[in-house]
Amino acid sequence: MAIFTEAPYIAALKEEFLTNRCSSCFKSSRNKCSDCRIIVYCNDQCRINDQIYHKLECEYYKNKSEKLKFEETVIARMILRVITRLNLDGGQPSIDLCSNLPDRIHRRSWFDLVGHRDEIPYSDRHWNLWLTTINQVKLLVQDQFDNIDLLAIFGKILINRFRVAFHENPFNERICIGWAIYLTVSGFNHSCQPDLLQCSYDINMRLKFNDSNRTIPETTVEFNKLTVNYRHQNDFRLKNPSTYVPTRKQRRNFINFFFFNCHCIYCSNDLRNRYAESSTNRLCSQCGDFLVLEKNFNDSMNSILVCLGRNKCSQYDKIIDRINISSIDNAEETIKICEDKLSNIEQLLHPQSILLLQQREKVFFAYQKLLNENNLNENQRTNYINRAIQLGELLMKQYDIHLQQSSIYPKIFLTDLANLCDSVGKEDQAKQLYSKALHLWRQDYQDHIDYKDFYVKL
Known part of the structure; x- marks a missing residue:
């Protein structure tokens, strides 16, 4: 159960979802804006709520060719939405965006956010994105905001934004459909072993304690010491290394992007x-x-x-x-090359090595990709499934070692592994995995997503 919920200060859909997701609440919709014929809303209330933000975008989409309409401009559009919101409330929301949070806890304003404005010009990664974004802002509104420090707004958005992603069914991929700024939640630092876990099922940020016995602190100072995890570790499928386990590489990524280091017990x-x-x-x-x-x-x-x-x-x-010794770095490598590299690595690395875990993750995902192709004969498909299951069992043992004291566990991985076992008639093993996965899903989302496919499997 969520201990508290926060509505976004501003939010914006990624470009690819503008024509099938409501720009106000992010739910599926097909009711187009009558002017630009691009943005959609699920009902009149959502259209009214979003109208003041969409006004500037609407002119842009009306006048652009089909080819230019779908260039990714989500950060530029978030900048425009922030400026609009600041003109409305001066950065201090007139209504409380937090639910179930005691009045004694201070709510943050836009001006409490840190944007690292002075560091951005010295980071090639951030500066190049800024140059792209400012050009997009100019395309959207020309020189209307030349008197506003857009770089400061850009920095606050980039550093403080959270993914908005929906799980409508555990058997379907959870994908990032947009980004949002949550003012109070943005005050929490990252930890690989967080105090608070995300359990959101709509555009609002929902958080619960990792330890169900904990309660909201008595003071704002103690409340601000709580931590969250910025990586959505247990909500995405195995696609990249370092998906679930903290590493030195991940720490460097945090320094390079967020300008701070993780000091949790894993990283310190x-x-x-x-x-x-x-x-x-x-x-x-x-x-x-x-x-x-x-x-x-x-x-x-x-x-x-x-x-x-x-x-x-x-x-x-x-x-x-x-x-x-060569690690598996190229996603386009053949499965034979991946297996040969993994075999060499397995001979050298300790069985509990995180680097070995990450290499097995990559090969597991390589098999998952192969199984989604339609050019396999039945014998190939069976062999690939059995090998993927073998890798999955090894990964489970390593997750149980490295994540035994962690609140993060890869429930999508368990669901995928159960599906593989089910597909080759390993019913008892599949049911055990489905049961464990369902328990993890219900811990985070309770009855807010559809579990009927799980119950059919069980």
């Missing part, structure tokens, strides 16, 4: 993280500890083996061996 101990991530099955001859596989930045074709000196080893900082 870098030495422990390095062992957990890439520990091998080879032992140091001096101290007997496991050697760790590291990238060789001087030679991309080779990796190096080192002892990190956890036991005050004399070989600390020395390269003990160089190994030619």
Whole structure:
């Protein structure tokens, strides 16, 4: 059950959903704006609620060719919506956007958001996106807002936005359909082991405590110390490395994008993280500890083996061996190449290595992609399913090790694995997985999504 809910200060659909999702509430719709014939609304009330924001967009979509209409402009449109909203309320909403949150807890305003305006010009990633966005703003409104610091607004949106994604059925993909700014929730820092979990099923942000025995703190100071997870770890299918487990690479990504480091219990101990991530099955001859596989930045074709000196080893900082080993990085590699690489990695890495987990994730997803193709004969399909199940069972063991104290567990992965078992007649195994997955789904979403397909399976 959600402990509190917050409505968005502003929200905007991604371009590809503008013609089939209501621009006010994000639900499926086909009722087009009578002027631009692009934006849709599910009813008159949603059209009225969104009309003041859509006014500027409407002129743009009316006058552009079909080819230009669907260039992704979601951040530019969010900037326009923020300016409109600021003109209405000055950054301090006139109504309380939070539900079930005691009055003693301070509600944040637009001006409480941090946008890292001064850091953006020194980040190529952010600056290039800014240049693209400001050009789109000019296309939308020409020079109407030349007297407004658009870079400051851009920074606040980029750093504080949350994905809006719906789960209408656990067996269907959850996809990001838009972005929203939630003023109070934006005050929470990220943690890989968060205090609060997202359990949203519509455009509103719904949060619950990881520990059901906890209650909302008595003071704003303590409330602001609560954490959330920015990565939607358990709500997306296996597509990328680092999907579920914190790594040093993920920490670097956070620094580069959000300009802050994660200091949760998983990330704060870098030495422990390095062992957990890439520990091998080879032992140091001096101290007997496991050697760790590291990238060789001087030679991309080779990796190096080192002892990190956890036991005050004399070989600390020395390269003990160089190994030619290739990880699975190219999504277009054939399944044979992926399997060959995985076989080499499995021979070197410790069975509980997070790096090994990530490589298995990639191969599991490669099989999932193959099984969605229509050019497989029955024998190939059966062999691929059985191999994917074998990988899935290995992944489950690793998740149970690395996530046993975590509130995040990949329930979509369990659902996919259950489907694979079901498809080859492994009914008992499938039912166990469906039951575990259903329990996780209901913990987060209760009765707000459709579980009938689960009940049929069970």
